[in-house]
Amino acid sequence: MINFAIVFSVFIINLELCGFGLYGIFTAVSLHISDNRDKLMFIQTKPGENATELEFFPAERVYENGPLAVTREEAAEKSPLAARLYEIDGVAAVSLTADSIVIAKSDARDWSSLRTEVFGAIVAHFKSGDPAVSEAADETAPGEFDAEIIDQIKDLLSTRIVPAVTQSGGDVSFHSYKSGKLFLKFQGPAFSMLTGIQNMLRHYIPEITAVLDYRESLPKPGLNTPEGIAIQKLLEEKVNPSIAAHGGRITLVDLQKERAYVRLDGGCQGCGMADVTLKQGVAVEIQKLVPSIAEVLDVTDHADGTNPYYQPS
Structure with a gap:
């Protein structure tokens, strides 16, 4: 049996993301193998959208057909890589993309110690030669028809959308497409143009049912907490039965420590009374049920509402 030791060297570098200086961590993982063959594996990490998430970029392709969120329950059958990561105490959620692994941790662990264990699991996985996702469970691979749609999307982005967005100082890029849902990465003021971008894409490609921020595809472990x-x-x-008569619906889209994020759909989207309904009704009920929630935040694109029960004031 070949024995090897893992040596970590951490370098802090300054990343310029979205016009802001952001410190990222580059970690060189050196495998010192007993037969005197050395293999260097460089793993870059980048902070996620909140303190519970960290994105790992190994020097290998991860899962070409990602993003794919893998739950703890399905990991054993679906993903050898996710199964290995879930063996680590404190790993709450795993999502695989083409070139990265997004890990969400539990509140009981901190990244200072958990990061090292994740590094070890990633290195061990790639050394094993196992696939990130088992062939039988790979249901997300785009078919020939989806591949054609993806090509059309990328062409529209590069020729029509990106040039317009960059004039406003922003940027937008393709992330993934699956079952009619298109996930894009927005930078700077580009997100404020979501409605216009969606309208153009759906005009030329009617198969697209929704255009979403790529973060919608990432794991949200807060939804599975008590x-x-x-x-x-x-x-x-x-709540929803009481607003159903108005054609409205409210969905919890994420829960991060003391903040609950909700989306208002149907008659509530674009409604002039939405803010009142949320702050004086829904938020009160949520905070009464879960006192630790300090804020209930609305992530709805109200500008895209087409049939609000109340007209915007």
Whole structure:
């Protein structure tokens, strides 16, 4: 049996992302193998959208057909890589993309120690030769038809959308496409143009049913916590039935420590009374149920509402 030791060297470099200086961590992982063959594997990490997430970029392709969120329950059958990562105490969620692995941790662990264990698991996986996703479970590979749509999307982005967005100091790029849902990466003021971008893409490619920020495809472990489950039950059993007569619906899209993020759909999207409904009704009920929630934030694109029960004031 070949024995090897893992040596980590951490370098802090300054990354310029979205016009802001952001410190990222580049970690060189050196495998010192007993037969005197050395293999260097460089793993870059980048902070996620919140303190519970960290994105790992190994010097290998991860999963070409990503993003793919893999739950703990399905990891054993679906993804050898995710299964290995879930063996680490504190790993709460795993998502695989073409060139990265997004890990969400539990509140009980901090990254200072957990990061090292994740590095070791990633290195061990690539050394094993196992696939990131098992062939039988690979249901996300785009078919020939989807591949044609993706080519059309990329062409529209490069020829029509990106030139217009960059004039405003922003940028937008393709992330993934699956089952009619297109996920894009927005930078700077580009996100404020989401409605216009979606309208253009859906005009030329009617197969697209929704254009979303790529973060919508990332794992959201907060939804599976006792608090997240309780809030979702509250919305389904108490809140949504009361606003159904207006054609509205409210969905919990994420839960991050003391913040709950909700989206208002149907008659609530674009409604002039949406802010009142949220702050004086829904938020009060959520905070009564889960006192640790300090804020309930609305992530709805109200400018795209087409049939609000109340007209915007």
